[in-house]
Amino acid sequence: MNRIIKIILTDILKNKIVVVYTIVLSLLSWSAFGLEDNSAKGLLTILNVILFTVPLVSILFTTIYLYNSSEFIELLLSQPIKRNKIWQSLFFGLSASMVFAFFIGAGIPLLVNAPNAVGLMMILVGCLISVVFIALAFLCSIVTRDKAKGIGIAIMTWLYFALIFDGLVLFLLFQLSEYPIEKAMVAVTALSPIDLARIQILLHLDVSAMMGYTGAIFKDFFGTTVGLFASFGLLLLWIVIPFYLSLRKFIRKDL
Amino acid sequence: MNRLCLLFLFVVATFQAQVLEVGTNKPFKTIKLALKASKAGDTVIVHKGLYKEGNIRIDKKIVFLGKDFPVIDGQKKTEVLSIHADSVVVKGFKVINSGYAALDDPCGIKVYNKSFVLIEGNQLDDNFFGIYIQNGRNCIVKNNTIIAYGKEEQQIGNGIHAWKSNDLQIIGNTIRGHRDGIYLEFVHDSVIWRNIATNNIRYGLHFMFSSNDSYITNIFRNNGAGVAVMFSKKVTMINNYFDENWGASSYGLLLKEISDSYIHSNHFKNNTSGIYMEGTNRIKIEKNSLQGNGWAMKIQASCMDNEIVNNNFQGNTFDMGTNGSLVLNTFNNNYWDKYEGYDINRDGLGDVSYHPLSLFAVLVEKNPSAMLLFRSFMITLLDKSEKVLPSITPDNFVDKAPLMKPLKL
Amino acid sequence: MIEIKNLNKKFGKLNVLSDVSLTCKKGECIALIGPNGCGKTTLIKTILGMVLPDDGAIKFNKRSIVKEYLYRSTIGYMPQIGRYPDTMTIGGVVEMIKAIRNSNQELDEELWHSFDLDTMADKQMRTLSGGTTQKVSATLAFLFNPDVLILDEPTAGLDPLASEILKDKIIKEKEKGKLILITSHLLSELDDLVTEIIFMQEGKVHFHKKVADLKSETNETKISKAIASILKQKQ
Numbered sequence: 001m002n003r004i005i006k007i008i009l010t011d012i013l014k015n016k017i018v019v020v021y022t023i024v025l026s027l028l029s030w031s032a033f034g035l036e037d038n039s040a041k042g043l044l045t046i047l048n049v050i051l052f053t054v055p056l057v058s059i060l061f062t063t064i065y066l067y068n069s070s071e072f073i074e075l076l077l078s079q080p081i082k083r084n085k086i087w088q089s090l091f092f093g094l095s096a097s098m099v100f101a102f103f104i105g106a107g108i109p110l111l112v113n114a115p116n117a118v119g120l121m122m123i124l125v126g127c128l129i130s131v132v133f134i135a136l137a138f139l140c141s142i143v144t145r146d147k148a149k150g151i152g153i154a155i156m157t158w159l160y161f162a163l164i165f166d167g168l169v170l171f172l173l174f175q176l177s178e179y180p181i182e183k184a185m186v187a188v189t190a191l192s193p194i195d196l197a198r199i200q201i202l203l204h205l206d207v208s209a210m211m212g213y214t215g216a217i218f219k220d221f222f223g224t225t226v227g228l229f230a231s232f233g234l235l236l237l238w239i240v241i242p243f244y245l246s247l248r249k250f251i252r253k254d255l
Numbered sequence: 256m257n258r259l260c261l262l263f264l265f266v267v268a269t270f271q272a273q274v275l276e277v278g279t280n281k282p283f284k285t286i287k288l289a290l291k292a293s294k295a296g297d298t299v300i301v302h303k304g305l306y307k308e309g310n311i312r313i314d315k316k317i318v319f320l321g322k323d324f325p326v327i328d329g330q331k332k333t334e335v336l337s338i339h340a341d342s343v344v345v346k347g348f349k350v351i352n353s354g355y356a357a358l359d360d361p362c363g364i365k366v367y368n369k370s371f372v373l374i375e376g377n378q379l380d381d382n383f384f385g386i387y388i389q390n391g392r393n394c395i396v397k398n399n400t401i402i403a404y405g406k407e408e409q410q411i412g413n414g415i416h417a418w419k420s421n422d423l424q425i426i427g428n429t430i431r432g433h434r435d436g437i438y439l440e441f442v443h444d445s446v447i448w449r450n451i452a453t454n455n456i457r458y459g460l461h462f463m464f465s466s467n468d469s470y471i472t473n474i475f476r477n478n479g480a481g482v483a484v485m486f487s488k489k490v491t492m493i494n495n496y497f498d499e500n501w502g503a504s505s506y507g508l509l510l511k512e513i514s515d516s517y518i519h520s521n522h523f524k525n526n527t528s529g530i531y532m533e534g535t536n537r538i539k540i541e542k543n544s545l546q547g548n549g550w551a552m553k554i555q556a557s558c559m560d561n562e563i564v565n566n567n568f569q570g571n572t573f574d575m576g577t578n579g580s581l582v583l584n585t586f587n588n589n590y591w592d593k594y595e596g597y598d599i600n601r602d603g604l605g606d607v608s609y610h611p612l613s614l615f616a617v618l619v620e621k622n623p624s625a626m627l628l629f630r631s632f633m634i635t636l637l638d639k640s641e642k643v644l645p646s647i648t649p650d651n652f653v654d655k656a657p658l659m660k661p662l663k664l
Numbered sequence: 665m666i667e668i669k670n671l672n673k674k675f676g677k678l679n680v681l682s683d684v685s686l687t688c689k690k691g692e693c694i695a696l697i698g699p700n701g702c703g704k705t706t707l708i709k710t711i712l713g714m715v716l717p718d719d720g721a722i723k724f725n726k727r728s729i730v731k732e733y734l735y736r737s738t739i740g741y742m743p744q745i746g747r748y749p750d751t752m753t754i755g756g757v758v759e760m761i762k763a764i765r766n767s768n769q770e771l772d773e774e775l776w777h778s779f780d781l782d783t784m785a786d787k788q789m790r791t792l793s794g795g796t797t798q799k800v801s802a803t804l805a806f807l808f809n810p811d812v813l814i815l816d817e818p819t820a821g822l823d824p825l826a827s828e829i830l831k832d833k834i835i836k837e838k839e840k841g842k843l844i845l846i847t848s849h850l851l852s853e854l855d856d857l858v859t860e861i862i863f864m865q866e867g868k869v870h871f872h873k874k875v876a877d878l879k880s881e882t883n884e885t886k887i888s889k890a891i892a893s894i895l896k897q898k899q
Binding site: 040041044047048051052162163166167169170173174177181182185186189194195198199201202205206 | 549570572592621622623624625627628629630631632633634635636
């Protein structure tokens with residue numbers, strides 16, 4: 001398995017997109033900290049990168065990469081290698097390179113400019129979000145053989161979690177504003193990995209505001225150790241479940 | 256000649272005034288005996304030791320001094336020290352364990368209807384009320400440390416409590432763990448200076464029905480709320496620190512039904528709401544620094560003719576919050592770190608006006624649960640479009656000439 | 665060596681393999697023939713585990729191949745259309761496969777040299793012609809001295825010279841007693857190669873005969889003629 005991961009990693013590195021992604025991330029991060037006079041604004045820029053750019057690049061790059069490696073996968077399948085090993089190696093290879101890119105691009109500027117709880121939380125959450133959207137990309141690309149369709153599904157998935165889901169939540173909030181729905185809303189956030197990530201960062205970034213009103217309810221849940229582990233557990237589930245489903249499908253797929 | 260006069264006075268004074276000493280090896284074994292023997296103008300010195308004598312009543316004009324902090328213990332049964340005379344000095348005691356009662360508010364030290372009482376340098380520990388000035392004039396409460404361990408608002412009194420008093424000086428006290436750090440009701444022409452109120456259950460400092468008071472250079476940290484000024488007028492607030500007052504109904508400074516006041520060079524840092532204003536009129540808020548608050552200011556629609564000038568708004572989650580669309584207050588020349596305008600003529604003022612009320616702040620006011628969506632991509636998008644084309648937020652909620660650079664405060 | 669029993673496979677509604685049963689033994693050189701879309705490639709892919717049958721069983725060396733993968737180390741497979749990662753070089757592909765196999769057995773690099781691949785080892789796969797790609801596929805199939813060779817249309821796209829080289833190589837391996845499975849449309853090419861013929865039509869095995877039997881039954885000397893006459897008899 002290690003040999004295959006090594007081959008995949010060198011192949012991804014040769015693919016210049018990851019290098020470009022790393023450079024763009026680091027340009028964004030360094031300039032965010034360099035241009036603004038206070039680090040809070042730089043953190044906000046990186047927060048938007050984590051909630052917007054990282055998911056998009058992770059899901060798109062992975063989906064396209066998987067479609068482009070169909071030959072490679074076929075070649076490997078005629079070799080004495082277990083099927084799930086091939087799929088897992090692809091997953092580990094892609095995850096490792098995207099996490100590495102995020103860490104070099106955004107993580108190091110964060111460590112230098114905001115070496116505190118917010119910074120560390122952002123790095124951790126950014127890495128997790130990268131892997132979550134890689135796992136989702138695995139699921140998207142196994143659903144259909146058609147590359148164009150697969151990429152379409154990937155973009156829709158991203159759009160759903162980045163934008164539409166929050167729109168639905170806002171709509172629900174105002175439709176059901178008569179009812180005590182705060183606690184239910186905490187549960188609803190579990191349905192979107194981006195929201196889970198955002199709230200964890202928010203609790204550190206906007207700590208004063210989160211202490212007020214319903215913020216306190218979220219703080220009471222997500223801010224405790226139990227809540228922290230729960231939301232990281234949920235993020236891990238967002239990695240494990242899509243990948244496991246895709247793996248099951250891949251094992252049964254005819255190539 | 257002068258010298259002779261002084262000497263004469265001194266001799267007279269020493270002849271008339273006695274010093275009565277209390278302690279295990281001293282003429283008086285108990286405080287009560289010494290007080291009984293004393294006359295007006297005497298000094299009673301209490302030496303180190305533990306005195307459990309129930310309620311101690313001082314009804315003569317004496318100087319009551321503690322040496323090496325003798326402990327006067329109320330054993331959780333009675334009020335500890337009751338002062339029923341003018342010009343009494345109480346200094347250097349450790350007063351502990353006053354009784355607890357809902358009706359007659361037993362205190363560590365209480366002044367009943369008297370003037371010119373000086374309470375200085377005492378340590379009060381675990382009393383129901385700390386120091387209570389009832390109907391006092393020209394009393395001074397200075398450099399006392401007042402600590403209690405209250406858990407619930409109903410089960411603990413205030414650190415320093417003043418009722419129906421004038422011309423008080425409350426200076427340099429440290430108050431922890433009471434209901435309100437300092438509570439003033441019907442108190443006029445008084446000054447509160449250099450006190451530190453932390454971790455009190457309700458407010459650090461609380462005004463009710465008071466006027467012409469000033470509080471200057473105090474620190475209010477981590478209380479239920481920093482300072483509440485209610486139903487009062489002409490209160491001057493200068494150079495105070497309002498820090499880390501966190502909670503659902505927690506404010507750095509709560510202004511309710513107050514008018515004609517002045518708020519200058521205060522520091523509001525990391526509070527859920529920096530300043531909350533309700534029914535507030537004709538107040539000038541000037542040169543304050545509001546930093547890292549959830550809401551820097553919440554101005555309810557019931558406020559009018561307030562002026563918010565030359566303040567720094569930095570790193571707040573929301574600069575403003577409000578509950579209505581009516582705006583009768585003016586904002587001028589403040590620095591807002593969220594301002595993205597430009598200054599072509601280089602006069603230090605932005606050429607585009609700034610709307611400090613964001614759409615999302617309005618949404619959250621209407622539906623607090625929406626806070627859950629804060630900083631999501633969609634909300635950012637909504638906020639940006641609202642900034643370009645205001646439709647929901649009131650368009651006269653505006654600083655027409657915001658500062659380009661923060662003021663040095 | 666390979667036993668196939670009652671194999672069925674559907675792609676959607678299309679019956680690609682229906683009730684296929686076959687036995688292939690060591691030392692045989694089998695031609696798998698039939699019209700386009702008769703299921704040859706699917707059958708091969710099922711043997712390799714790339715396509716999973718709906719039901720039926722495949723045994724390789726008397727062991728079921730379900731969830732097995734190690735048996736593939738004794739199979740050399742040359743696909744009909746070899747697809748390789750675009751950006752890799754010829755040398756890179758071969759090195760990669762070597763790295764994946766990580767076997768310490770002696771490599772059979774005869775084709776690598778006789779196809780002159782060593783002179784263009786650093787060409788990228790996407791720049792190659794179909795023929796050259798086939799040469800790479802062939803080289804990889806023979807590289808690890810496998811006991812079984814599965815060649816899907818091996819000579820399609822190859823120039824006559826390369827075609828001859830490959831044929832010679834196949835004969836050589838056959839003489840070593842290996843099982844060789846070839847699919848081809850060009851029946852004329854198979855004359856001097858194969859010992860058995862499997863004829864498939866619409867997902868079914870039409871017949872499975874030794875070449876000698878076939879020729880004697882039909883009194884023909886060429887395979888193509890023999891098959892043509894069998895097909896005529898059936899009609």
